[in-house]
Amino acid sequence: MIVSGERFLADLEALGRIGWVEGEGMRRPAYSPSYDEARSFVEAKMKEAGLAVRVDGVGNLFGRLEGSDPSLPAIMSGSHLDAVPGGGKYDGPLGVMAALETARSVAERGIPLRHPFEVVGFTAEEGGEMGGTFGSRALAGLLEEPLPEEKLAAIGLTPEMVRSSRANPSKIACYLELHIEQGPFLERRGISIGIPTGIVGISRYSVRLAGEANHAGTTPMKERRDAMREAAELLSEWFAWTDSRDDLVCNVGVFSLRPGAAAIVPDRAEFTLEIRSLKDSVMDEAAGVFRAFLGKRTRAAVSMEPLVWKGAVDLSPMLQDAAEKACGEMGASCVRMPSGASHDANPMARITPTGMLFVPSMGGISHAKGEKTAPDDLVRGAEALARTVLEADRRL
Ligand SMILES: [Zn+2]
Numbered sequence: 001m002i003v004s005g006e007r008f009l010a011d012l013e014a015l016g017r018i019g020w021v022e023g024e025g026m027r028r029p030a031y032s033p034s035y036d037e038a039r040s041f042v043e044a045k046m047k048e049a050g051l052a053v054r055v056d057g058v059g060n061l062f063g064r065l066e067g068s069d070p071s072l073p074a075i076m077s078g079s080h081l082d083a084v085p086g087g088g089k090y091d092g093p094l095g096v097m098a099a100l101e102t103a104r105s106v107a108e109r110g111i112p113l114r115h116p117f118e119v120v121g122f123t124a125e126e127g128g129e130m131g132g133t134f135g136s137r138a139l140a141g142l143l144e145e146p147l148p149e150e151k152l153a154a155i156g157l158t159p160e161m162v163r164s165s166r167a168n169p170s171k172i173a174c175y176l177e178l179h180i181e182q183g184p185f186l187e188r189r190g191i192s193i194g195i196p197t198g199i200v201g202i203s204r205y206s207v208r209l210a211g212e213a214n215h216a217g218t219t220p221m222k223e224r225r226d227a228m229r230e231a232a233e234l235l236s237e238w239f240a241w242t243d244s245r246d247d248l249v250c251n252v253g254v255f256s257l258r259p260g261a262a263a264i265v266p267d268r269a270e271f272t273l274e275i276r277s278l279k280d281s282v283m284d285e286a287a288g289v290f291r292a293f294l295g296k297r298t299r300a301a302v303s304m305e306p307l308v309w310k311g312a313v314d315l316s317p318m319l320q321d322a323a324e325k326a327c328g329e330m331g332a333s334c335v336r337m338p339s340g341a342s343h344d345a346n347p348m349a350r351i352t353p354t355g356m357l358f359v360p361s362m363g364g365i366s367h368a369k370g371e372k373t374a375p376d377d378l379v380r381g382a383e384a385l386a387r388t389v390l391e392a393d394r395r396l
Helices: 005-016 033-048 093-109 134-140 149-154 159-164 185-189 227-243 280-295 317-330 345-349 375-395
Strands: 052-055 061-065 074-080 117-122 172-180 193-199 201-210 249-251 255-258 268-277 301-310 334-339 354-359
Touching: 005 033, 005 093, 005 375, 033 052, 033 061, 033 093, 033 117, 061 093, 074 093, 074 375, 093 117, 093 172, 093 375, 117 134, 134 345, 149 159, 172 345, 172 375, 185 193, 185 334, 193 317, 193 345, 193 375, 201 227, 201 280, 227 249, 227 255, 227 268, 227 280, 268 280, 280 301, 317 334, 317 354, 317 375, 334 354, 345 354, 354 375
Parallel strands: 074 117, 074 172, 172 354, 193 334
Antiparallel strands: 052 061, 061 117, 193 354, 201 268, 201 301, 249 268, 255 268
């Protein structure tokens, strides 16, 4: 073992008590007092480990260990320190604390590293005023100008602070992130480590069906232009189609009816349609299929407006190989798989070779207080990360 499992777990649990509300889960949004406390906790641990610490303009935290060749760019590893309301302890902090454990184990044991190694705790990955992966998008220079001054002021930032957080990609050799899987794939198969090959893209649409409101008691069934029924038939046809595909997932998470009364046939149904896939072309194909199904609803006027389109991201094959080798050295089972959730690795992949590692989520639960990963799996993840960093240091 390279890392100290006991120390790593103790620190991860201690960090998990900051912002934890019994019965409710985590309350640690970015730019809040509990968030600041969590960042200070990690900062102190970084200093204890002898890392050079800095915080950038938006609040991303860095701890740097120098390598033997100062001319080389840094291997960066971490994740985020903020949490969704009522979330768990490991979504984000696991990756930060495992990177920190890697840095201090490497330093303590005098393991030679050629590249500098930088631990990063990103801010505001889970969204808020500025949308998800805010900290890593600021670092990657992906935030669009003009920056919204009022929104930034609400979280104590200025456009200048955001611009100053942009990193020079030539100073970064690669980015590695350990994260909980947030799904049931690994647990169901009894596999210890997942190696994502890419992060799925997300497309969202706002869909509307407009019928005719009428008396729910006196209007004969066949004469109704019922927006709800049209939507129900449309969605059942759609989900039958999505079930036949293993290269995409789809969700209707928001649905509303108007006028919204028990005795009135609804004249309007509105919902969001979300499609995720590792292939941009599949997302577009699926949207086309949905549009065709929608076109068949002759008893309603229909519309479908795009809301979000974020392309899929490929992760570095070299880092996937490095991770697989690391798992082999440890005798840990591993499998390549897609990442269905977005992560800080997503913006990072746009500026540097990026890799990820997943550990199993018990029951596939996340973004909820019941989120849990077995201690052995947490430690195995940290060890796999450390070994992947060392392997990347040799290969880069
Ligand atoms: Zn996360």
